[in-house]
Amino acid sequence: MKYRAEIDGLRALAVVPxxxxxxxxxxxxxxxxxxxxxxxxxxxxxxxxxxxxxxxxRFSLVSFYERRARRILxxxxxxxxxxxxxxxxxxxPSQMKDFSQSLVAVSLFVSNIHFWQENGYFDIANEExxxxxxxxxxxxxxxxxxxxxxxxMVWRFGKNRVFWMIVVMAAISLLLSEWxxxxxxxxxxxxxxxxxxxxxxxxxxxxxxxxxxxxxxxYLAILGLTAIIxxxxxxxxxxxxxxxxxxxxxxxxxxxxxxxxxxxxxxxxLSAKAxxxxxxxxYSAYLWHQPLFVFARIKSTENPSxxxxxxxxxxxxxxxxxxxxxxxxxxxxxxxxxxxRMFAFSIIGVSLFCVFGFIGQKTExxxxxxxxKNQRDILATAIPSPKRTKCHTGGAExxxxxxxxxxxxxxxxxxxxxxxxxxxLAYALAEGLHAEGEGVKHLSFSxxxxxxxxxxxxxxxxxxxxxxxxxxxxxxxxxxxxxxxxIETIIISYRISYSLYGYLEGxxxxxxxxxxxxxxxxxxxxxxxxxxxxxxxxxxxxxVLQAPELPRRIAYLIPNKNASTSNGxxxxxxxxxxxxxxxNIVELERLTKVIDIASLFCDEKxxxxxxxxxxxxxxxxxxxxxxxxxxxxxxIPLIIRxxxxxERE
Numbered sequence: 001m002k003y004r005a006e007i008d009g010l011r012a013l014a015v016v017p018x019x020x021x022x023x024x025x026x027x028x029x030x031x032x033x034x035x036x037x038x039x040x041x042x043x044x045x046x047x048x049x050x051x052x053x054x055x056x057x058r059f060s061l062v063s064f065y066e067r068r069a070r071r072i073l074x075x076x077x078x079x080x081x082x083x084x085x086x087x088x089x090x091x092x093p094s095q096m097k098d099f100s101q102s103l104v105a106v107s108l109f110v111s112n113i114h115f116w117q118e119n120g121y122f123d124i125a126n127e128e129x130x131x132x133x134x135x136x137x138x139x140x141x142x143x144x145x146x147x148x149x150x151x152x153m154v155w156r157f158g159k160n161r162v163f164w165m166i167v168v169m170a171a172i173s174l175l176l177s178e179w180x181x182x183x184x185x186x187x188x189x190x191x192x193x194x195x196x197x198x199x200x201x202x203x204x205x206x207x208x209x210x211x212x213x214x215x216x217x218x219y220l221a222i223l224g225l226t227a228i229i230x231x232x233x234x235x236x237x238x239x240x241x242x243x244x245x246x247x248x249x250x251x252x253x254x255x256x257x258x259x260x261x262x263x264x265x266x267x268x269x270l271s272a273k274a275x276x277x278x279x280x281x282x283y284s285a286y287l288w289h290q291p292l293f294v295f296a297r298i299k300s301t302e303n304p305s306x307x308x309x310x311x312x313x314x315x316x317x318x319x320x321x322x323x324x325x326x327x328x329x330x331x332x333x334x335x336x337x338x339x340x341r342m343f344a345f346s347i348i349g350v351s352l353f354c355v356f357g358f359i360g361q362k363t364e365x366x367x368x369x370x371x372x373k374n375q376r377d378i379l380a381t382a383i384p385s386p387k388r389t390k391c392h393t394g395g396a397e398x399x400x401x402x403x404x405x406x407x408x409x410x411x412x413x414x415x416x417x418x419x420x421x422x423x424x425l426a427y428a429l430a431e432g433l434h435a436e437g438e439g440v441k442h443l444s445f446s447x448x449x450x451x452x453x454x455x456x457x458x459x460x461x462x463x464x465x466x467x468x469x470x471x472x473x474x475x476x477x478x479x480x481x482x483x484x485x486x487i488e489t490i491i492i493s494y495r496i497s498y499s500l501y502g503y504l505e506g507x508x509x510x511x512x513x514x515x516x517x518x519x520x521x522x523x524x525x526x527x528x529x530x531x532x533x534x535x536x537x538x539x540x541x542x543x544v545l546q547a548p549e550l551p552r553r554i555a556y557l558i559p560n561k562n563a564s565t566s567n568g569x570x571x572x573x574x575x576x577x578x579x580x581x582x583x584n585i586v587e588l589e590r591l592t593k594v595i596d597i598a599s600l601f602c603d604e605k606x607x608x609x610x611x612x613x614x615x616x617x618x619x620x621x622x623x624x625x626x627x628x629x630x631x632x633x634x635x636i637p638l639i640i641r642x643x644x645x646x647e648r649e
C-alpha cells in the first residue's frame with residue numbers, strides 16, 4: 001500500500017482534539033469526534049491491506065493477526081503496566097477493584113462492553129477510570145477479528161458485490177445507531193454494531209480508491225477538512241452520538257481520503273512535518289493521555305487546573321514519542337521480534353493481566369494490601385443503612401406510599417422524607433425511637449429535589465435524572481402523609497446544595513452552578529410549599545440541613561497512620577456552598593424548625609470527615625450510620641415532646 005502522509009496528518013487532527021477534550025478544555029467541546037476519525041481511518045487502511053493481499057493471493061489470517069498484535073499490544077501492555085504501578089500507590093480499594101476488572105476487559109478486547117455495563121461515557125465517575133479510552137480499541141479489534149473472515153468468505157461473489165454488501169451493512173448499522181440513541185443510549189455509544197458503519201465508511205472509501213485512485217479536488221478536500229474541524233468546535237456532550245450527526249466528521253474523513261491528493265491544499269496542510277510527526281505517535285499519545293489525566297485527578301483533592309492539564313497533555317506527547325520509538329517500532333521488526341516470540345509475548349501478557357485483574361476483583365481491590373490497619377478499622381465504620389437497598393426508591397417503578405418501609409415498631413408516628421440523604425437518618429432515628437416504642441416510615445427517592453407543585457422548564461433540567469418521576473413520587477408521598485393519621489412528626493432531609501446548585505464532583509474548590517437562578521428559586525419555593533402544606537394539615541415538621549459535603553470520597557481522607565480524626569472542607573467554603581440557603585433561611589424558619597447539623601461536624605475552621613476513629617460519611621456526601629446517629633441524638637428529644645409544637649428559631 002502506497003504511503004500517504006496526509007493520513008498521518010489526519011491522525012494528528014484526530015488525537016489532539018481528543019486529548020484536549022479529555023483535559024477539560026471547553027473550546028474543544030466536540031474533541032471526542034477524533035475517535036470517529038480514527039474509526040474511518042482504520043476501516044480504510046485495513047480494507048486496503050486486505051484487498052491487496054487477497055487479490056495478490058498472499059492473504060494469511062495468521063499474518064494479519066500478527067501485524068495487528070505488533071501494532072497494538074506492545075504499547076498497550078506498557079501503558080497498562082505503568083497504570084498498575086500508579087493505581088497501587090494512589091487508588092483506594094473500590095477504585096482498584098474497578099480498575100482490576102477493566103484490566104481483564106482490556107486484555108480480552110471487550111472493554112467497550114465492560115464500560116457500557118458501568119455507566120455513560122460522559123458521566124463524572126469516568127474521570128477515575130485510567131483505561132476508559134480503550135473502549136474504542138475494543139471496537140476496532142472486534143472489527144479486525146471479524147471483517148477479514150467476512151471478506152474471505154464473500155470474496156468469491158466478486159468485488160463489486162462485496163462492495164455493495166458493505167454498503168448495505170453500513171446503512172443497517174447507521175439505522176441501528178439512530179434507533180439506539182433513542183432507546184439504548186449508552187449501548188449505542190459503546191458497542192460495535194452501532195459503530196461499525198464508521199469503520200465500514202473507511203472500507204467503502206478503500207474500495208473506491210483501490211479502483212479509481214485518489215482524485216484531486218481542492219473543494220471537496222477542503223469541505224472534508226472543514227466538516228471535521230466544525231465538529232470538533234461545535235459539537236458537545238449533548239450532541240447525540242453516534243447518530244446522523246456523526247455523518248459530518250465521518251463523511252469529512254471520507255472526502256479527504258478520496259479527494260485529498262497530495263497537491264491539494266488540504267493534503268499539504270495535513271502533510272506538514274509537525275502534523276505527520278504527531279500522527280506517527282498518535283496511537284501511543286491516545287494510550288497515554290487518559291491515564292495521565294485520571295491519576296492527576298485521583299491524586300489531587302482539588303480539581304486540577306487548566307495549566308496542569310495542558311502540561312499533562314504535552315507530557316502525553318513526550319511519552320508517546322518514547323513508547324513509539326522504543327516499544328512500538330522495535331516490535332514491528334520481525335528480525336528483532338520473531339512471530340513465535342510475538343505470539344508468546346501476546347499470550348503471556350494477556351494471561352498475566354487477566355490473573356492480576358481476577359485477583360484484584362476477588363480481593364476487593366487488594367483491600368488488605370493497599371490499606372493500613374488504621375484505614376481498615378475506620379473504613380469499617382463507613383457503612384450505609386442496612387435498609388438502604390430495600391427501602392430507598394427511585395425511577396419510574398418507585399415504591400408507593402403504602403409500599404414504603406416502616407421500622408422498628410408497629411407504632412409508626414414519625415416519617416422521614418427526602419432524597420438519598422434521608423436514608424441513614426431514617427435508620428438512626430428508628431434505632432433511637434425504638435426504645436420509646438415508636439416506629440419510623442421511610443420515604444426517600446434517589447436524586448430527588450424538592451419538587452412539590454413545581455414549575456420547571458424540563459428542557460433546562462436535562463441534568464436532573466428522573467425529575468418527572470421524582471415529582472410524581474413527591475406528590476403521592478405528601479398526599480399519603482396528610483391522610484395518614486398515625487404520622488405526627490415529619491423529618492425532611494435533602495442534599496439541598498445539590499438541589500439548588502448541582503453537583504460538587506469535579507469542581508471543588510469551585511462553586512459550580514448547574515441550575516441557574518430561575519430554577520433554583522423554583523426548587524426553593526417548592527420546598528417552602530411542601531413544608532407549608534404539611535404544616536397546614538396539622539403535621540409537625542422539622543427540616544434538617546445536610547452535613548457538609550466532602551471534597552472527595554471518605555476513603556481518600558482516612559489517615560494511614562494512627563490518627564482518629566481527619567479533615568473535610570473549610571467552614572468558609574461550606575458557607576459559600578450553602579450561600580443561598582443561609583441567605584434565605586428565615587423563610588424556612590417561619591414555617592418549620594430548622595436544624596443545621598454542620599455544628600455537629602465542624603469546629604470554627606474545619607468540618608471533619610472522621611471523628612473519634614469513626615467515619616462520619618460513607619462516600620463524599622452521604623453521612624454514615626455513625627454520622628446519622630450524631631444527628632438523631634439531637635432530633636429525638638424534639639420528636640418525643642408530644643405536648644409541644646416544635647419551636648422555630
